Amino acid sequence: MTRHVSRRQFLAGLAYGSAAASLAGCDRLTQSAEVDAMLRIAERWTMTSQRLLLSHQPLAREFAESDLSPTFRANGTQMPDSEEYSQLLDGGFAGWRLQVDGLVQRPLRLSLAELKRFPPRTQITRHDCVEGWSAIGKWEGVALRHVLDVAGLLPDARYVVFHCADELERSLDGSGRYYESIDLLDALHPQTILAYGMNGTDLPVAHGAPLRLRVERQLGYKHAKYLMRIEVVATISHLWGGKGGFWEDRGYEWYAGI
Template identity: 70%
Template sequence: MGFDLTRRRFLIGSGVAATGLLTGCDALVENATVNDVLQKAESLTLGTQRLLMPHQPLAREYTEADMSPVFKANGTSQPDGEEYARLMESNFADWKLTVNGMVQRPLELSLADLKAMASRTQITRHDCVEGWSAIGKWTGVQLGLVLEKAGLAPGARFAVFHCADEYEKTLDGSGQYYESIDLVDAWHPQTILAYSMNGKDLEVAHGAPLRLRVERQLGYKHAKYVMRIELVDSFKGLWGGKGGFWEDRGYEWYAGI
């Protein structure tokens, strides 16, 4: 498609990228003018994709011959904390995914429970806001199947992913990593909760035991170390209220590519 409205191209086209305020995933965007441009970019990108792509088109999938020999581990490479360390020691045998919030049937699912559900394998390209890309093979359960199992309560609009990793406590007083997507992306067939990468169980550096793959968005949306999925009707009660750890610090909530 010749109508490319990626986040990076919009920023470059508007001259914002040249300021150096968004040089990587650890940058904080505090300038009011830049924030205003980012918000306009977000609404333009989201609105355009929803308008031009109403039938859930798939992100491009590749062959095993296309897979990258090295796939960088973005963000945290291992969460701190005693709880995660304990889970690692047991090879995540005691880990459970909690699904709660605005659902009819709150769930606690083990890794074995998730692996017993119908799986999807896809070879896709991961695009990081830092400017690098890599192609990898992911296997997991479609998020929509998990949400169907829980049943949505009326009014639910967003799926929020609460993660095990923490960053330095800044701005909002909390370093807990979280991310969110709307229900359109939640039910996209390529949006999966991945427990395998390149034919093996996820390594810790890549988000073990479970990470989100939302293939039509940039890498910072692909939350690692997922511990809980909460269904909500708004972000107002969540830390900075923008729908994600980096979004609370100036990044776009919608990072479509």
């Protein structure tokens, strides 16, 4: 499988080790409006070409148990700095609920037990991080499309937004809280799952407990962790920086296809 890593992702990824370093790197990359415009054009071309190639919804490669990586690094936050999350963790996530709302016919509030009553899917796939490392892990969860089917998409639905518990920057307007978004083509893909298990056990905290997104045809920063809310929208331009994700608002590409 060929990985697509843009010049922006490569350079920004060098600074990904800490939020402050990453933000500084992204600031330097976006100081030139001309460079930013050129990169955005390249991103659109990449997305268009990959969408044409992937229009029949091919699967990402899946592996065998023997291929599992002995070590699987945790990307991004490893423990949300949130009093609400700490209380949920202390209670074994018994009080956690996944809110599903926006452009849906039937808003939902799902417990972990309710999610586990959906038809499960298990897949062994490779995680490709923008920092330059990869690892193979086994994920168990529910296909996102099953949840969206129960909620019922309204005609104007175009994107699915994932709101998370981790806040990487302190901000009054919520712009420092991690979020991500994908379009319906990826949301309805059979390998796009809401994962509650990893390598045969409950999802560890460092990997996004109690629930994380796995969108296997995109780079690691799209795989939002610590999910709290799924919002279905017609456009992503109204969300904080208007680029559709925490890192995208700071210079990363929205479409991170591999």
